[in-house]
Amino acid sequence: MNVFSNVIGSFDFTGDCMNDAYQFLVQHHLPAVAEHSKRVSQEAERLAKECLYPEHKAAIAGILHDISAVFPSAERLSVAQELGIPILDEEIDFPMLLHQKISKVIAQDLFQIRDLEILNAIECHTTLRKNPGQLDLILFVADKIKWDQEGTPPYVEELNRALHDSITSAAYCYIHYLMLHKNELKVVHPWLSEAYLDLEKRVSF
Template sequence: MILDDFSYVERSPLTGCLDADARILLEANGKGKTARHVREVAETNLLIAAQYGLNPEKCRAAALLHDISAVIAPADMLAWMQSRGLPLCEAERKHPFLLHQRLSRTIAADYFGISDDEVLSPIECHTTLKANASPYDMALFIADKLAWDQEGVPPFDKAVRTALDRSLREACLTYMDYMVESGRLLFPHVEWTAAYRWLKGIK
């Protein structure tokens, strides 16, 4: 089990209540800010679920666990992926925190026992999105950006919310356009590039 490989991660027996278990694991490891962020993302994702007829429990679970790998140091994420011989793209090597989406999926499956791909897939691509993204993938991607963990309102907030009233795809494309046009993209992850091309209809 993945958390066994990180002896410094504090754990207590699971209660079976995902909300509590995610919060307890994050807070026990000094990640109270992340615990608050994932609750806000869950609230936003539930609103998107209602707007687009998605299963609210799946959207809530994906949101609560999407950043659960915050309990692992980014440098350790890279070493763990390499020790397992798992493929890495250049963006992940340059910016190991990008791996947190993949590690969060592994923790959700291994530690929390989630097997539903409509919960695991959104967790795994919540930072980059991916080509052929499902409505669940796009919902979490947008919820995570709208419920952002910095001061104030995100500069893309109004444009993305307006686009969200049109469609999930429009909302994702509006956010990605903002990131590209404002030069905020650190380094293009292969999944990000594939998602962006897919949204723009480029083969």
């Protein structure tokens, strides 16, 4: 697709998804995103092992979840439109949220990922969604544990306690934290609200 021409450039895709994704981000002068993605990949792999889920799938989802960072935030709305991605009003108001959907398309089209569980997890790693699959939950929680900001996440101790119960409880714990601070959010994404109501029915928190 033409929308990818500039970001591909002369990059040589070797077929080694883990290394290619890392180097792709580094080539675009995004070493911090590359390191964050690596940490999330490793954490997703750890959580997958605990959940008896295929670790290699979790690792791939983790390394690719933020691959759309190669497109600056200011371009993400137009990129999503060109890719034909369905766009919600909240994503128009805060285009950063589109990065999860764009990452899914990049994973599929540039990195040749065909596994729907991996693609779906990437697509909702920031907001989650109702009726999440196991990998959706694993990647969502891994991304929140290994967040991309400085310092220690203010919610992480409570999240780790919830994780002793289940990955579902950990996901709910994080969304519950967000909802307690929703006045600080730019927007409340509908998928996040739906996930909150859905998980609330499943956990005792």
